[in-house]
Amino acid sequence: MTEKETLFHEAKQFITACYHELNKPDIIEERLKEIKSEINRYGYYEHTYEELACGARAAWRNSNRCIGRLFWRSLHVFDARHLATEQRIYEALLNHITYATNEGKIRPAITIFKPQIKQEPQVRIWNHQLIRYAGYETENGVTGDPASLSLTRACQEMGWKGKGSRFDVLPLVIQVQQRPPQWFEIPEELVLEVPIRHPEYDWFEDLNIKWYAVPIISDMCLEIGGIHYTASPFNGWYMETEIGARNLADTFRYNLLPEVAKRMGLEISRNASLWKDKALVELNVAVLHSYKQDGVSIVDHHTAAEQFKQFEQQERDSGRKVTGDWTWLIPPVSPATTHIFHQTYENRMLKPNYFYQDRPYE
Numbered sequence: 001m002t003e004k005e006t007l008f009h010e011a012k013q014f015i016t017a018c019y020h021e022l023n024k025p026d027i028i029e030e031r032l033k034e035i036k037s038e039i040n041r042y043g044y045y046e047h048t049y050e051e052l053a054c055g056a057r058a059a060w061r062n063s064n065r066c067i068g069r070l071f072w073r074s075l076h077v078f079d080a081r082h083l084a085t086e087q088r089i090y091e092a093l094l095n096h097i098t099y100a101t102n103e104g105k106i107r108p109a110i111t112i113f114k115p116q117i118k119q120e121p122q123v124r125i126w127n128h129q130l131i132r133y134a135g136y137e138t139e140n141g142v143t144g145d146p147a148s149l150s151l152t153r154a155c156q157e158m159g160w161k162g163k164g165s166r167f168d169v170l171p172l173v174i175q176v177q178q179r180p181p182q183w184f185e186i187p188e189e190l191v192l193e194v195p196i197r198h199p200e201y202d203w204f205e206d207l208n209i210k211w212y213a214v215p216i217i218s219d220m221c222l223e224i225g226g227i228h229y230t231a232s233p234f235n236g237w238y239m240e241t242e243i244g245a246r247n248l249a250d251t252f253r254y255n256l257l258p259e260v261a262k263r264m265g266l267e268i269s270r271n272a273s274l275w276k277d278k279a280l281v282e283l284n285v286a287v288l289h290s291y292k293q294d295g296v297s298i299v300d301h302h303t304a305a306e307q308f309k310q311f312e313q314q315e316r317d318s319g320r321k322v323t324g325d326w327t328w329l330i331p332p333v334s335p336a337t338t339h340i341f342h343q344t345y346e347n348r349m350l351k352p353n354y355f356y357q358d359r360p361y362e
């Protein structure tokens, strides 16, 4: 098949499914005629807003690694395909951060920028997440988030200067076509953060740790009907284990378990004391307590698993088979206490979906 035939084949599958879901089956034929001539003439085609929103929501529903899919219909979709300059794109990203944060009552949203045209990306956001902490190599180890070392270096090479603290928010890095990337600071007042404290251990706040409220993934590619949206940042709210069992606990991230265990008076020289497990649970208790007390949306892994069970039932009622990646769907804390652990999922890749793409820097 030629490139145009392949594109039309992908478009036909998406348009047919999308208008059946929208209960408008009788406009499929007319719409496919339009798309066929657009592809023949320009080598690509443009989605209507309705198709774009339907595709972005279906892509969430098809995300096999996502435990939060029950709410896929509620995704708010910002159409930013008309924006052509780094400045306008920066402003749209600030708007997304503000809308999604909503003073703590987080609203799931996606902002979709101009798609790739004939294999040429039009917009790329270099950040993994719109809000994430910098990581610095120093003579006595890493300060900040080790996961951000390479992007932090790239930002410094572009002239960005961080304060060098453990929690410096990285600038937004926006690249249009093949122009050099431009970096933009996020105004502090737009970045909601939560200081982590524990409901019983008063010493916990002396650890001086915090985390940001809203996770906004900005480096994945949204593919809808053969069109690749290489810049389509999307946010939900956190499941506490992401922060308490991974970001703050992994030895190659903030590595806080030994410090927490010591302050708990646990015997860290003996594995069998299960000191890591006790420290891990209390770190997650602290994250949940802090976000809830500050009115910032978050879900615990038990509630999230129950919601996912509801999603599975809802999909069965809609006549769709649930696909999933068991290895990511089970939470990293007490996985066997959830129903997910005790069943299997077919890890089939449906489209539309969100895909990894090569980093534009290294």
Ligand code: HEM
Pocket: 056, 060, 063, 065, 066, 067, 068, 069, 071, 075, 108, 109, 110, 234, 235, 236, 237, 238, 239, 242, 299, 304, 328, 354
């Ligand atoms: C509303 C609250 C949501 C919660 C609590 C949630 C929870 C999660 C969690 C815990 C993961 C695993 C992440 C990891 O272990 O690194 C995940 C993965 C994922 N989620 Fe969700 N999610 C939510 C909303 C969304 C939304 C709005 C989208 C897209 C529109 C989305 C798309 C994805 C994708 C694509 C992955 C896989 C990422 C990868 O492969 O690296 N999720 N989700």
Ligand SMILES: N=C(Nc1cccc(CNC[C@@H]2CCCN2)c1)c1cccs1
Pocket: 215, 216, 217, 234, 235, 236, 237, 238, 239, 242
């Ligand atoms: N709660 C969330 N968590 C999430 C979702 C998708 C991807 C990620 C980041 N996953 C990659 C990290 C880094 C390696 C393993 N985990 C987090 C959401 C982020 C954006 C929408 S929901």
